[in-house]
Amino acid sequence: MRKPREEMIAETKAKLIAAGRQAFGTVGYADASMDDFTAGAGLTRGALYHHFGDKKGLLQAVIREIDAEMTARLNRISAEAPNRWQGFVAECVAYIEMALEPEIQRIMFRDGPAVLGDVSQWQTTSGCIAALSRSIEQLKADGVMADIDTEAAARLINGASSHAALWIAKSDAPEETSRRAVKGFRTLLEGLCVRG
Amino acid sequence: MRKPREEMIAETKAKLIAAGRQAFGTVGYADASMDDFTAGAGLTRGALYHHFGDKKGLLQAVIREIDAEMTARLNRISAEAPNRWQGFVAECVAYIEMALEPEIQRIMFRDGPAVLGDVSQWQTTSGCIAALSRSIEQLKADGVMADIDTEAAARLINGASSHAALWIAKSDAPEETSRRAVKGFRTLLEGLCVRG
DNA sequence: CCACTTACATACGTGGCGTATGTCTATGAG
DNA sequence: CTCATAGACATACGCCACGTATGTAAGTGG
Numbered sequence: 001m002r003k004p005r006e007e008m009i010a011e012t013k014a015k016l017i018a019a020g021r022q023a024f025g026t027v028g029y030a031d032a033s034m035d036d037f038t039a040g041a042g043l044t045r046g047a048l049y050h051h052f053g054d055k056k057g058l059l060q061a062v063i064r065e066i067d068a069e070m071t072a073r074l075n076r077i078s079a080e081a082p083n084r085w086q087g088f089v090a091e092c093v094a095y096i097e098m099a100l101e102p103e104i105q106r107i108m109f110r111d112g113p114a115v116l117g118d119v120s121q122w123q124t125t126s127g128c129i130a131a132l133s134r135s136i137e138q139l140k141a142d143g144v145m146a147d148i149d150t151e152a153a154a155r156l157i158n159g160a161s162s163h164a165a166l167w168i169a170k171s172d173a174p175e176e177t178s179r180r181a182v183k184g185f186r187t188l189l190e191g192l193c194v195r196g
Numbered sequence: 197m198r199k200p201r202e203e204m205i206a207e208t209k210a211k212l213i214a215a216g217r218q219a220f221g222t223v224g225y226a227d228a229s230m231d232d233f234t235a236g237a238g239l240t241r242g243a244l245y246h247h248f249g250d251k252k253g254l255l256q257a258v259i260r261e262i263d264a265e266m267t268a269r270l271n272r273i274s275a276e277a278p279n280r281w282q283g284f285v286a287e288c289v290a291y292i293e294m295a296l297e298p299e300i301q302r303i304m305f306r307d308g309p310a311v312l313g314d315v316s317q318w319q320t321t322s323g324c325i326a327a328l329s330r331s332i333e334q335l336k337a338d339g340v341m342a343d344i345d346t347e348a349a350a351r352l353i354n355g356a357s358s359h360a361a362l363w364i365a366k367s368d369a370p371e372e373t374s375r376r377a378v379k380g381f382r383t384l385l386e387g388l389c390v391r392g
Numbered sequence: 393c394c395a396c397t398t399a400c401a402t403a404c405g406t407g408g409c410g411t412a413t414g415t416c417t418a419t420g421a422g
Numbered sequence: 423c424t425c426a427t428a429g430a431c432a433t434a435c436g437c438c439a440c441g442t443a444t445g446t447a448a449g450t451g452g
Contacts, residue, residue: 008430009429009430012430012431030226030311033407033408033409034408034409035407035408035409043431043432044431044432044433045409045410045432046430046431046432046433047430047431047432049410049411049431050429050430050431051430051431054409054410055409055410110309110310110313111310113306113310113362114306114307114309114310114311115310117366118362118363118365118366146383146387147383148380148383148384149376149379149380151376152360152376152377152379152380152381153380153383153384155359155360155363155377156356156359156360156377156380156381156384157356158359159355159356159357159358159359159360159362160352160353160355160356160359161355162355162359163351163352163354163355163356163358163359164348164351164352164355166309166314166355167314167351169314170313170314180345180347180348181348181351181352183345183348184344184345184348184349184352185348185352187342187343187344187349187388188344188349188352188384188387188388190387191342191384191386191387191388192383192384192387204399205398205399208399208400229438229439229440230439230440231438231439231440239400239401240400240401240402241401241440241441242399242400242401242402243399243400243401245400245441245442246398246399246400247399247400250440250441251440251441393452394451394452395450395451395452396449396450396451396452397448397449397450397451398447398448398449398450399446399447399448399449400445400446400447400448401444401445401446401447402443402444402445402446403442403443403444403445404441404442404443404444405440405441405442405443406439406440406441406442407438407439407440408437408438408439408440409436409437409438409439410435410436410437411434411435411436411437412433412434412435412436413432413433413434413435414431414432414433414434415430415431415432415433416429416430416431416432417428417429417430417431418427418428418429418430419426419427419428419429420425420426420427420428421424421425421426421427422423422424422425422426
């Protein structure tokens with residue numbers, strides 16, 4: 001064992017992030033007791049304060065991890081589409097669908113912004129917005145999308161998506177609501193498409 | 197004095213709502229100490245628990261009050277416009293601008309959803325969504341707006357607006373960002389407008 | 393006029409957070 | 423090889439806030 005030290009540390013951090021992610025994603029940030037979930041990881045609050053400073057620090061780390069995962073998924077989806085426009089639409093729809101997952105919903109769209117302020121503002125932390133922006137930029141270059149401020153479009157679409165997901169998630173009939181939301185969303189996007 | 201009793205009660209409730217609104221709107225829900233802000237209203241937590249059940253109950257009451265005010269403002273704005281379409285756009289832009297006010301931002305778009313879940317889901321509590329829906333319904337009837345699910349459209353637009361406001365509020369140059377956001381937003385809405 | 397309810401205040405227990413402090417293990421210099 | 427130091431983590435403590443249980447005074451209905 002050459003460097004068991006750093007490995008142990010990384011492992012500890014990973015365990016804390018995993019434990020926090022689990023707790024935040026289920027009972028929510030406010031009701032997640034640091035004593036409880038650190039104990040679940042075989043540690044104590046001491047480790048958490050040492051590595052992340054405070055409870056918010058751990059939340060940041062959790063969010064960074066989830067954001068990276070989401071970004072990777074979105075990039076993959078848009079890359080697999082037959083053309084840019086369809087890739088873009090697929091990406092947006094996927095974003096709605098990801099926001100349906102309880103963990104993402106709770107951590108990224110509810111507790112995250114509430115506790116840390118707008119998460120998408122941390123420097124360029126939000127990979128998702130960046131991914132959307134890249135797609136929009138390309139579509140404009142291709143002449144497929146109407147002339148619109150790139151970042152503004154990305155954020156508006158992002159906002160519409162996350163709210164749609166909230167609506168669906170809280171709905172009595174999520175299946176039905178999901179269809180309505182996605183259909184409406186496609187209509188909205190098509191309004192941005194240059195017509196022939 | 198015929199009925200000083202009910203008046204006193206209403207007054208007490210109003211004082212608590214006002215105090216809570218002030219505290220929630222400035223330091224935020226989590227950091228607002230019930231002991232502190234009830235004392236500021238010349239009362240104690242006892243009164244709060246009696247009338248509102250718990251801290252969340254007071255937040256609900258505060259939100260209901262703010263929502264009613266916002267709805268009234270939106271209705272007024274759309275009524276004053278020269279035609280339905282312009283009224284609708286004005287309403288949406290006004291929504292963004294309202295979301296810029298720190299109190300509304302904090303209570304309606306951050307703490308509210310985080311603490312209570314999606315506020316717009318409480319039965320038909322959200323007057324704002326209802327107002328938007330009515331406008332959209334009329335525009336569709338007039339043949340001015342594309343065929344789109346009314347509620348879906350209302351919620352997508354609502355989401356886009358509130359995120360845009362967040363973006364603006366947290367921006368380094370709010371003026372500039374506001375212009376970009378509103379311009380992009382108009383473009384988005386025009387995509388829903390039936391072209392001649 | 394009296395029993396009862398209602399509107400609040402006071403008192404108390406619990407639990408969570410943050411910090412200060414302790415301990416043990418790994419590393420690096422001599 | 424060993425000893426001093428730093429870093430990783432645990433333990434211990436105090437504070438504050440919430441919720442509840444209980445008390446009290448004032449109003450109301452019979």
